[in-house]
Amino acid sequence: MPDTYDIIVVGAGPAGMTAAIYARRAGRTVLVLEALSYGGQILNTPDIENYPVEAHISGFDFSTKVYEQAKGLGAEFKFEKVTGLHREDGGYAVATVKNSYRAKAVILATGSENRKLGLEDEARLTGKGVSYCATCDGNFYRNKVVAVVGGGNTALEDALYLSDLAKQVYLIHRRDSFRGDDTNAARLKARENVEIVYNANVTRLISEKRLKAIEVTDKLDGSVRTIELNGLFVAVGRVPENQNFAHLVDLDDAGYVVAGEDCHTREPGVFVAGDNRTKALRQLVTATADGAMAATEAVKYLNSL
Amino acid sequence: MSIIEVTQATFENEVLKSDVPVLADFNAGWCGPCRAMKPMLEELAQTNPGYKIVSIDIDSEDELAEDYDVSSIPCLVVFKGGEEVNRSVGLIAKDAIAELVEG
Numbered sequence: 001m002p003d004t005y006d007i008i009v010v011g012a013g014p015a016g017m018t019a020a021i022y023a024r025r026a027g028r029t030v031l032v033l034e035a036l037s038y039g040g041q042i043l044n045t046p047d048i049e050n051y052p053v054e055a056h057i058s059g060f061d062f063s064t065k066v067y068e069q070a071k072g073l074g075a076e077f078k079f080e081k082v083t084g085l086h087r088e089d090g091g092y093a094v095a096t097v098k099n100s101y102r103a104k105a106v107i108l109a110t111g112s113e114n115r116k117l118g119l120e121d122e123a124r125l126t127g128k129g130v131s132y133c134a135t136c137d138g139n140f141y142r143n144k145v146v147a148v149v150g151g152g153n154t155a156l157e158d159a160l161y162l163s164d165l166a167k168q169v170y171l172i173h174r175r176d177s178f179r180g181d182d183t184n185a186a187r188l189k190a191r192e193n194v195e196i197v198y199n200a201n202v203t204r205l206i207s208e209k210r211l212k213a214i215e216v217t218d219k220l221d222g223s224v225r226t227i228e229l230n231g232l233f234v235a236v237g238r239v240p241e242n243q244n245f246a247h248l249v250d251l252d253d254a255g256y257v258v259a260g261e262d263c264h265t266r267e268p269g270v271f272v273a274g275d276n277r278t279k280a281l282r283q284l285v286t287a288t289a290d291g292a293m294a295a296t297e298a299v300k301y302l303n304s305l
Numbered sequence: 306m307s308i309i310e311v312t313q314a315t316f317e318n319e320v321l322k323s324d325v326p327v328l329a330d331f332n333a334g335w336c337g338p339c340r341a342m343k344p345m346l347e348e349l350a351q352t353n354p355g356y357k358i359v360s361i362d363i364d365s366e367d368e369l370a371e372d373y374d375v376s377s378i379p380c381l382v383v384f385k386g387g388e389e390v391n392r393s394v395g396l397i398a399k400d401a402i403a404e405l406v407e408g
Contacts, residue, residue, distance in 0.1 A: 036398050037345070043337035043396070060337035079398060127377035127394030136336055139364075140376040210374065231376065 008103035013040025015274025016109030018291025035081035039063030129211025134158035150235035
């Protein structure tokens with residue numbers, strides 16, 4: 001373990017691991033710090049169909065290949081959650097729950113996590129009727145009644161997926177139309193076991209040991225409806241977690257690190273790659289592209305020191 | 306020790322009647338986060354002889370999953386003396402898994 005790494009990458013998702021590959025191939029020492037497991041959000045995707053080269057690959061297999069590629073090139077991985085980032089001696093100190101590491105440059109690739117509804121008992125009921133992953137947990141709701149809350153592409157895809165398994169699917173959407181994919185919205189409207197509840201918010205989770213109903217409030221007239229169900233799938237978007245770095249980089253209103261395609265932040269030695277950057281399209285292929293760009297720019301920065 | 310595959314037929318002996326605490330991993334082969342957690346569980350099984358780690362496939366053992374009210378995976382349930390004492394849903398780090406069973 002070197003005293004100071006050339007580059008520390010925070011986050012071992014597709015963006016972070018690709019950055020590690022590029023940095024190693026440029027001959028730089030690299031430490032990747034990850035709180036949970038390599039892979040990140042893509043682990044939840046059972047079948048990736050839109051990444052060039054392989055027509056079908058699971059998110060787990062994809063991540064494992066990238067991980068082995070990065071490790072094979074000599075990137076170090078440590079599974080410790082990063083808690084802080086500070087300037088130190090012309091470089092940076094990256095604090096984790098266990099240790100502190102030093103690097104000349106840092107790439108932030110922390111991705112994003114599921115946005116919660118923010119309702120009482122939501123945490124307690126997660127895994128007891130409340131889920132954030134339809135493809136992971138849909139099988140538990142065969143011939144049962146479920147609801148999906150959200151109006152984006154993920155919500156539409158989740159509702160379609162669940163309508164093949166569940167007896168009845170409610171889709172609770174806070175607007176009167178969908179911003180998601182038109183094809184999916186049309187498909188969904190054609191399903192007999194799907195009811196779309198427009199202009200509505202889920203306002204209460206009703207439970208005993210498990211979730212057994214939700215209270216849905218109409219935004220226009222304030223009327224309240226109770227829907228009895230077995231499962232609620234929350235698909236109301238994702239939120240980045242960049243607060244630990246907010247003293248060094250600019251965040252937009254939604255919490256994303258402000259940076260262009262070159263992945264530069266306000267701080268010269270700190271770069272950002274993947275879903276936690278301000279960008280138009282958050283996909284696997286744009287995450288890996290960011291990893292390549294951030295590592296290349298970080299190496300340029302190191303060469304200029 | 307390695308991870309023991311448990312079915313409905315062996316659950317009582319391996320889990321409920323175990324004289325050491327048991328960490329039961331409810332999982333499925335198609336579940337990415339479950340597969341990501343597997344190596345962590347394997348490492349713990351190798352290094353911690355103080356408890357036993359068992360794996361339950363929720364597709365073939367759907368009755369066990371239902372009996373224990375498992376409806377999100379990965380789901381880790383800790384049993385001591387035949388009783389559930391702790392539970393965690395979703396991908397967690399290796400240290401957090403150890404903490405779950407060691408308390």
